[in-house]
Amino acid sequence: MTDEPTATRGLLAYDAASGRILHAHFTRLPAPEPGAPDAAEAALRRLLAAETIHRAADVRVLHVAGDALPRGERYRVDAATGTLVAVGAGERGLTVSAGSSRRRAR
Numbered sequence: 693m694t695d696e697p698t699a700t701r702g703l704l705a706y707d708a709a710s711g712r713i714l715h716a717h718f719t720r721l722p723a724p725e726p727g728a729p730d731a732a733e734a735a736l737r738r739l740l741a742a743e744t745i746h747r748a749a750d751v752r753v754l755h756v757a758g759d760a761l762p763r764g765e766r767y768r769v770d771a772a773t774g775t776l777v778a779v780g781a782g783e784r785g786l787t788v789s790a791g792s793s794r795r796r797a798r
Contacts, residue, residue: 700758703736704769704776708752711771712784715740718758 701723705715717739719732733753740751754769756776761767766785770777779785 701732702756702758702761703733704754704756704767705736705740705751706754706769707746707771708750709771711769713768714746714751723755 700718700720703717703719704713705717706713715736717732717736721732724730733755736753737748737751740746741748752769752774754774754776760776764787766779766783766787767776768779768783768785769775
């Protein structure tokens with residue numbers, strides 16, 4: 693392990709059927725080694741279990757680089773492929789706020 697700062701990464705909790713992003717969490721915690729538990733994902737799942745009506749089996753988590761989401765764009769997850777896609781005006785999606793590090797799902 694190095695002392696260099698790690699890039700911010702994002703964890704997007706989304707509805708497995710629709711691809712609607714339920715919650716976005718961004719962290720500087722390093723990604724775990726392959727196969728190891730992810731503390732940030734575990735915390736996100738606990739938060740969702742406590743604050744939403746979604747069953748755990750209906751929620752998936754997509755890991756993205758924090759800088760992979762340009763500000764001012766809207767996103768959802770393609771439920772069939774599990775990939776992040778930009779959405780057009782008027783469509784529901786995660787909005788990345790301009791001029792701030794806050795992201796919110798709509």
